[in-house]
Amino acid sequence: MLSFHNTMRFSSRNVARALSAIHITHKNGSKQAKLSGRTLRPLSTVKKSTHASEEDNMMDTHQNTGMSTRLPGGIPDFIEKWNPALFHQVGYGLGAASMASLGILANDMLHPALPATIIGFTAIYWKVGTDDLKQTNHTLRNNFPFLCHMRYLFESIRPEIQQYLIESDADATPFSRSMRSTIYQRSKAQSDTRALGTMRDVYEEGYEWGAHSMFPADHHDVKTRVKVGNKLNGCLQPYSASIFNISAMSYGALSGPAVTALNKGAERGGFYHNTGEGGISKFHLNGGDIVWNVGTGYFACGKTVDGKRFFDEEMFKENSAKHAVKMIEIKLSQGAKPAHGGILPANKITQEISDARGLGPGPWTEDCASPPYHSAFSTPKQLCEFILKLRTLSGGKPIGFKLCIGQPKELASLFHAMIDTDIYPDFITIDGSEGGTGAAPPEFQDSMGMPMAEGLRLADNMLKGAGIRNRLKLIAAGKVYNGFSLVRTMANGADLCNAARAFMFSLGCIQALKCNANTCPTGITTQNKNLSSGLNVSNKSVRVSNFHAATVLSASEIVAAMGHTNPRHVTGEDLWKRENGIHVSTYSDMHSKYLPVMDGGELLEEGMPKVQKKMKGWWEEGKVIYDSMN
Numbered sequence: 001m002l003s004f005h006n007t008m009r010f011s012s013r014n015v016a017r018a019l020s021a022i023h024i025t026h027k028n029g030s031k032q033a034k035l036s037g038r039t040l041r042p043l044s045t046v047k048k049s050t051h052a053s054e055e056d057n058m059m060d061t062h063q064n065t066g067m068s069t070r071l072p073g074g075i076p077d078f079i080e081k082w083n084p085a086l087f088h089q090v091g092y093g094l095g096a097a098s099m100a101s102l103g104i105l106a107n108d109m110l111h112p113a114l115p116a117t118i119i120g121f122t123a124i125y126w127k128v129g130t131d132d133l134k135q136t137n138h139t140l141r142n143n144f145p146f147l148c149h150m151r152y153l154f155e156s157i158r159p160e161i162q163q164y165l166i167e168s169d170a171d172a173t174p175f176s177r178s179m180r181s182t183i184y185q186r187s188k189a190q191s192d193t194r195a196l197g198t199m200r201d202v203y204e205e206g207y208e209w210g211a212h213s214m215f216p217a218d219h220h221d222v223k224t225r226v227k228v229g230n231k232l233n234g235c236l237q238p239y240s241a242s243i244f245n246i247s248a249m250s251y252g253a254l255s256g257p258a259v260t261a262l263n264k265g266a267e268r269g270g271f272y273h274n275t276g277e278g279g280i281s282k283f284h285l286n287g288g289d290i291v292w293n294v295g296t297g298y299f300a301c302g303k304t305v306d307g308k309r310f311f312d313e314e315m316f317k318e319n320s321a322k323h324a325v326k327m328i329e330i331k332l333s334q335g336a337k338p339a340h341g342g343i344l345p346a347n348k349i350t351q352e353i354s355d356a357r358g359l360g361p362g363p364w365t366e367d368c369a370s371p372p373y374h375s376a377f378s379t380p381k382q383l384c385e386f387i388l389k390l391r392t393l394s395g396g397k398p399i400g401f402k403l404c405i406g407q408p409k410e411l412a413s414l415f416h417a418m419i420d421t422d423i424y425p426d427f428i429t430i431d432g433s434e435g436g437t438g439a440a441p442p443e444f445q446d447s448m449g450m451p452m453a454e455g456l457r458l459a460d461n462m463l464k465g466a467g468i469r470n471r472l473k474l475i476a477a478g479k480v481y482n483g484f485s486l487v488r489t490m491a492n493g494a495d496l497c498n499a500a501r502a503f504m505f506s507l508g509c510i511q512a513l514k515c516n517a518n519t520c521p522t523g524i525t526t527q528n529k530n531l532s533s534g535l536n537v538s539n540k541s542v543r544v545s546n547f548h549a550a551t552v553l554s555a556s557e558i559v560a561a562m563g564h565t566n567p568r569h570v571t572g573e574d575l576w577k578r579e580n581g582i583h584v585s586t587y588s589d590m591h592s593k594y595l596p597v598m599d600g601g602e603l604l605e606e607g608m609p610k611v612q613k614k615m616k617g618w619w620e621e622g623k624v625i626y627d628s629m630n
Helices: 002-021 047-065 084-106 113-134 139-143 148-156 158-166 177-187 256-269 313-320 351-357 380-393 408-421 442-447 452-465 483-491 501-507 537-561 613-628
Strands: 022-027 030-035 038-040 208-210 225-228 239-242 244-246 290-294 302-305 308-311 325-331 342-344 368-370 399-403 427-431 473-477 496-499 575-578 584-586
Touching (some): 177 501, 208 483, 239 325, 244 256, 290 313, 313 380, 325 380, 380 399, 380 613, 408 613, 452 483, 452 613, 501 537
Parallel strands (some): 244 496, 290 325, 473 496
Antiparallel strands (some): 342 368, 575 584
16 A cells, blocks of 8 residues: 555645646637647647657657667767867866876785776777867867777778678679689689588579580680780781680789789790780780780880870880890770870889880980870771881780770771771770779779670671671670680680780789788789899799689680680670560570670671661761771
């Protein structure tokens, strides 16, 4: 009974307080009741706002009980309440704790390490916090001294947390864990087989598969080399290339030991190594065949006049005569940053870089520029004439050019120039926008240029339509890393393929995404000798060769499983792709009105009756561009 009476007394008291808080006010001639400043709505309106009332009640409850009102995803309450005044209060508390720890230490009640830790942390706390309050560039540091560095810490290790703890094996950013694991295993000559079947959802949109034959061929009979260099073009020194090679990566972007390991691996495996546009360095001359990439800076074949780079015939002739140089590639653009140049600051030029680029003896007072355009030519016809010049100066070595396709009509103008001048390159390298680079603006990496598959299909079919596909070879680069991606690329029109990042993984790249910071932890993309010296050239060169051999073997087995003995016989009819959960199509069916399949010569027929409207328009516009530039 006592408990009951006490409850009644307390309840009555609460009711009395509630009634005393209610007062009647007049508004527009009507009476409304208010409780603690809040209008009491008529009962007829309660049902209409039940949800809002529940939210109000929950808010009141949270505030009355001290619970957080933070929304999901918001920052914790204690961070919101942090300010300079609280920073000082906590600092004073840490100071007091430091003094107390010394007193306790004097009585031998604590291990000496604990007071030292408290005092050390207190000193760091005050130093960092007061520096934050003094500076004027960062609002966060002013408003949240010391505590804001937690954000900077987590932000700095976010990529590692994402890669190691969050992303799945199939998340390709840019290469998935599954992709990298395949390369690591093959480069180390470890078993790359798996148990229990595919881990992919074969009914997911985008799933691809190859169509095997009931009567497969022997993979030992599959051709894995391609002759580059056509006598009809005037090539006197054709080159037998592997179907899988190292794509353009310059010394400077890569360390000396990394370039050396790649070159020695290429020699061991019998495939070529593209120098990149940074010239021919001593690291490229370790026994492997090289493709000399001639960029807009004309490194190792140019001179600087009034801050601009110009082609030097004598220097080119001297370097092109090197035995290691098997082919020469004129760089028009690259997939990761098409039509975008670059600058190497003068203070970063070393003697080794100068030797590779032909910059002469130091000191170097001018920046080393790679503009987005060539000074040796500026029209399709002039490009053809430059190709002929290089072929003559090099003694008839295969000459080609590399580009990421942008405007199809400009590609058509190049083909018009070839037909009109009867000057043809021995190869064209199609670089996809998915390609990699050491450093480039994000807009160019993410949103400029045509992906490899579409660019390759366009070039292959336009060449066929123009009746000149047999005059040259097509090389493709863009995320080729295993046997299937190699075969798929060749089915899209490539004669052979290049890869850059895949070979970096074979060197031990862990995708730390530090290529542009000179802090690559594996010593691959850094000029910091403390880091690059840890790269074991003899060991890594074997891994490069192992990866190449395993990838070519895998591609050969796939080609043979499809019933072919030549990768170029694989067509779009041999590859399928799921468009959604129900519909599928072959790669041949995926050729849209923008990328029609050409059999040969359709673009040369009067009126082009067999050519779709879009392709016909590009071809005609290309002719206009070519004529207008002559």
